Amino acid sequence: MKLTKLLTTAAIALGLATGAMAESHGGKTKVGFVFVGPVGDGGWTYEHNKGRLAVEAEFGDKVETVFVENVPEGPDAERVMTQMALDGAKLIFTTSFGYMDPTLNVAKKFPKVKFEHATGYKRDTNVSTYSARFYEGRAVQGTIAGHLTKSNIVGYIGSYPIPEVIRGINSAYIHAKKVNPDVQFKIVWAYTWFDPAKEADAAKVLIEQGADVILQHTDSTAPQAAAQAAGNVYTFGQASDMAEYGPMPRVSSIIDNWAPYYIARTKAVMDGTWESVDTWDGIGKGMVGIGEISSAVPADVKAEALALKDAIASGAYAPFTGPLKKQDGSDWLADGETADDGTLAGMNFYVEGIEGTIPN
Incomplete structure (x- = not known):
């Protein structure tokens, strides 16, 4: 200490x-x-x-x-x-x-x-x-993952069981399931944001459990390296492009673009217009980017993923759109109903079909 x-x-x-x-x-x-x-x-x-x-x-x-x-x-x-x-x-x-x-x-x-x-x-x-709204990018990743998996097992490395991470898991699963009804998610909690050794171990555990696609909500490139060493395992860059691992195992990424926000808020302090606000932007406003989809992804899957990205960006589609049930089978969203921000911000449940429990 x-x-x-x-x-x-x-x-x-x-x-x-x-x-x-x-x-x-x-x-x-x-x-x-x-x-x-x-x-x-x-x-x-x-x-x-x-x-x-x-x-x-x-x-x-x-x-x-x-x-x-x-x-x-x-x-x-x-x-x-x-x-x-x-x-x-x-x-x-x-x-x-x-x-x-x-x-x-x-x-x-x-x-x-x-x-x-x-x-x-x-x-x-x-x-x-x-x-x-990272979960918007997870919807795109889930679509690609559901198509790419041959084992029908997608692994997910979670950092901490907070709403932000749970939203991402649910969004990825919903969209993987839409394109592949047989898909299963296996989740390993690393209880860290950044620890390359723990992240690599989590990836190896998931690969041993049969996952041939791995998503992560942790910050290092260690899962990419573990997947590369294993071979025939697909991954996605987290927060940054991680393109050095493309075209395999990294086939796309979620990219966080903070620069415009940081510039705008700094300017507000400089000119005296700063006010306390709550900002939650996504693909449409450019705060969430989708990294280039690599040549390892079939052309039709890439086209489907990009169409989904465009629909989310335009507001034509929301990733959490019913009909959806919670993990316990209870109704959550009716057909065509979309989740409100309050529910998303405090999300503490899995959707129907995800196995396991959310740790305390």
Whole structure:
């Protein structure tokens, strides 16, 4: 535990080393980013950091950005945010679900600082929330997965059993089942956002259980590498394109595009128009992208997946459209009925056909 604290303190010192300098550069707006993983993870944090770099490119010497990576969710996060605020940050993005309560706690101490929390649901006068409708991308992935599997077993690596992850599992399953009635999902919970060893082990377990397609809601490329080593296993990039593993095993991806949001919210702080809002955008507004579908996917399957993407983007189709039942067989959505955002935001159940229970 002492080592963890020392490492966290060192990370704060490194990430905020430019803090004192900011005060001497009059007129600059300092923007802070708190990252749960390393900026080189090739997934979630990598894309958030691309958004940070886009802010620098957009505003040049009018802004200064600082960041700390590998910040555990909990008290360490609160210390990092506090230090950023003390060092003059006017806007702080906290980029993981487990930062929600620490963000609110620190925001109360610094009412003049604006905070933006990713994937959470609690706001305050100086705290906004933002997330992407990743489940829209999962619908596209599920469609491809249902077509590609020969064993009829699709593996899914879950991070934590929170609504965001459960939505993704349900969406992928619904759409895999539509194109392949015999498909089964096997789910392994890694209980981490970023741990390459655990993620690789989860992928290997799923492959041993017969999965020949693997989806993931964890941040590293380790499942891609495990699938590549196994051979004849399809995967999908998570949060970032992970195209270095294409055309096999990675056949497509969900890409998180945070740059436009980060630029807009930074500009709002700079011009004094920032307000506390809740943003939840998807494919249509470009916050969720679908990576190139590789040559390993048959042309007709690719066409079907892209048509689904376009229908979601235009609003012609919603991934959670009835008739749908819950796992226990009870009715959920009637024929043609679509799920409301409140239900989706708090989703804590599997849809009918998924085996197993959701951990507490």
